[in-house]
Amino acid sequence: MTLKDLLVNSSDNSLSGVKWHTLKQSIVKCLLSIGDATIAELSAELQSSIPTITKAVNELLADGFIMDMGKVANNGGRRPSLYSIAPSSAFFLGIEMGRSSMAIGLQNLKNEFVSLDLQVPFLLENTHESLLKFCAIINKFIDDSPADKSKIVGTCINLSGRINSMEGYSYNYFFNENRPLTEIVAEQIGLPVFLENDTRAMAFGEYMEGVVENEENVLFLNYSWGVGIGIVTNGRLYYGKSGYSGEFGHSSIFDNEILCHCGKIGCLETEVSGWALISQFKKALADGKKSLVELEEASPMVQHHSIISGALVQEDSLCIELITQQSEVIGRYLSVLLNIFNPDLLIIGGDFAKLGDFVLLPIQAALRKHSLGLVNRDMKLKRSVLGNKAGVIGACQIVKEKMLSSLE
Ligand SMILES: [Zn+2]
Incomplete structure (x- = not known):
């Protein structure tokens, strides 16, 4: 099972199966939002007993979604282990489509790039051939990256001009395709696709990982x-x-x-x-x-x-x-x-x-x-402070945000 699978609804429809699945989702979400935590901290945060949290954490460890970071210091007594999300249990693909080149990057759960190319030659033209070429570049990038494709949650593509993110259309590029752009690209690359305006993605990049403090x-x-x-x-x-x-x-x-x-x-x-x-x-x-x-x-x-x-x-x-x-x-x-x-x-x-x-x-x-x-x-x-990486970082973060908000 991948983290992507864990984040969708449980296949076990019994009440206890759904509850157990939700608890494991909550632990993952907690580690993603508050950072590393001990069993006691997770137990307090999720209002679940220590033995129950311990059992769920052991299953998440066995699946490779979380890591044991070692013992933390405390004021005497037995020192508890600190658990962290495993960075390589999920990946997010960010793409910025420029007029004469594109930028593409793959981030892990700890917001680290495992693969990044800010200058991929690509001439953006409003033709179906140009769109297919674009998809071929993405597929090659995924194949060449160190990540297992099944762990890539999805991709966000940034384009200039008027974008309807909800419906997946760009009104400046590839609008004559009769189908949402997101649907065509998703079919070609086999991943969920989101579309975003380039400036909005850059703003989000700065907000999540750049110059924005509080x-x-x-x-x-x-x-x-x-x-x-x-x-x-x-x-x-x-x-x-x-x-x-x-x-x-x-x-x-x-x-x-x-x-x-x-x-x-x-x-x-x-x-x-x-x-x-x-x-x-x-x-x-x-x-x-x-x-x-x-x-x-x-x-x-x-x-x-x-x-x-x-x-x-x-x-x-x-x-x-x-x-x-x-x-x-x-x-x-x-x-x-x-x-x-x-x-x-x-x-x-x-x-x-x-x-x-x-x-x-x-x-x-x-x-x-x-x-x-x-x-x-x-x-x-x-x-x-992110310069020409702002858009790609923002795109990766938008996919991550969508994954997290699906758990709310
Ligand atoms: Zn104008």
């Missing part, structure tokens, strides 16, 4: 090729009615007659984003400004990274100037969100977060200038 109301800005926000309120991801919350970049703000890829004119992204930065850089050169960075015929995504690296590595004045200007503008519109949400913490993440103070200082100055003083004083501003 804060329960968090805004996460994904400042990259596009611009979106992830929202955590009272410790839970906020989705909105259908999962389309956080589309900050498509707020129609400017009278600039620039067409956004969403079809609207004057969105925030038309002046603040990786793709806007490329146009601004090219226009500045055409106006006679000088730069060390040469974009040549590279793909738009490479151009976007070249300008960021121009500021960061080459300290190129034009790149720094344009990024500072964008950061001031985004800070001004983030101040609107602060006034509305009054968060404990605002995290700056995404490709631009690599620039550190080049981005954080103008954002902070704009927040001070434009948001209400009371709201601004309440809030901490931090940079993402």
